[in-house]
């Protein structure tokens with residue numbers, strides 16, 4: 001197949017990890033007979049420096065004409081001024097909104113070889129393979145709010161419509177169908193009205209997916225279950241705020257932030273794929289970045305945007321094989337042990353491919 005992919009490497013380690021993901025995609029193209037056309041565009045701090053905007057119009061136009069977007073990371077000390085009118089993360093929020101990317105998929109897998117990097121006992125990590133589906137464009141983060149410096153009160157509103165819950169629930173159920181057919185819906189239906197609407201809507205959508213087992217867990221209980229029995233989860237669907245908190249909690253299970261990929265999907269055909277981590281200015285330009293999150297984000301792109309399941313699985317197997325062969329970047333190396341550079345790690349994944 002022929003596909004056009006827009007690359008938004010961004011700032012800090014963004015370009016380093018994106019370049020590893022591109023090398024993997026190029027290898028996939030030559031091995032499976034595809035043609036991937038890559039186009040670089042600006043986002044984040046670099047875009048502000050060059051154009052004054054965190055998401056220039058040319059970037060949006062390029063993305064609109066593409067099949068998928070692969071992003072590195074944005075931000076850094078140079079632009080870390082919370083009161084500045086233009087900030088790097090505005091580029092991210094704007095692109096998510098522009099393409100109506102309402103579902104954020106974050107897989108979290110525990111790698112036995114990295115068990116020592118987590119605070120959990122190794123036996124608890126056996127078989128951990130969770131897919132978080134977080135609602136990304138609604139809820140408290142986008143609800144009506146009031147905040148004024150001199151007021152003695154402020155509020156935010158948790159607002160959800162049936163349509164908003166339905167569409168993210170469909171994505172979660174369909175994802176579960178391709179996995180172990182189990183969906184956990186997280187809410188706070190015992191206290192919050194919006195969460196009662198969430199639960200009854202998920203129950204209704206379940207009628208279309210009789211082959212998926214559905215359970216409901218209150219968010220407070222879920223935080224405990226993720227630590228005490230993480231292997232019991234398959235797909236987890238949650239609101240914007242609960243999904244944000246729970247997926248960060250679960251990221252600890254993977255051993256390093258550098259291991260985690262994500263996909264943001266929406267109503268249109270364009271998906272946005274990016275590692276979960278930020279621009280890591282403390283290690284930028286030193287060849288220390290772990291590119292796994294970016295490489296696995298490229299695998300998610302192959303699966304969800306390009307419908308190339310065999311190719312996606314081949315990338316995931318290559319990462320497993322590289323790790324099993326002992327390839328370790330600094331963040332996942334044994335304490336005091338030796339480690340390889342981003343490029344050497346990339347080479348290990350390519351050779352496993």
Ligand code: NAD
Nearest residue numbers: 073074075076257258277278279280281282283289290331
């Ligand atoms: P961060 O994720 O950049 O870094 C947190 C820690 O994890 C650092 O010690 C870093 O070295 C390490 N780390 C992160 N990714 C790694 C990788 N691939 N390999 C090895 N180690 C890795 O978070 P932060 O330090 O809070 O933020 C730094 C900048 O990134 C800020 O400007 C922030 O706004 C931005 N940020 C961007 C995104 C994004 O682009 N999606 C997400 C989070 C933070």
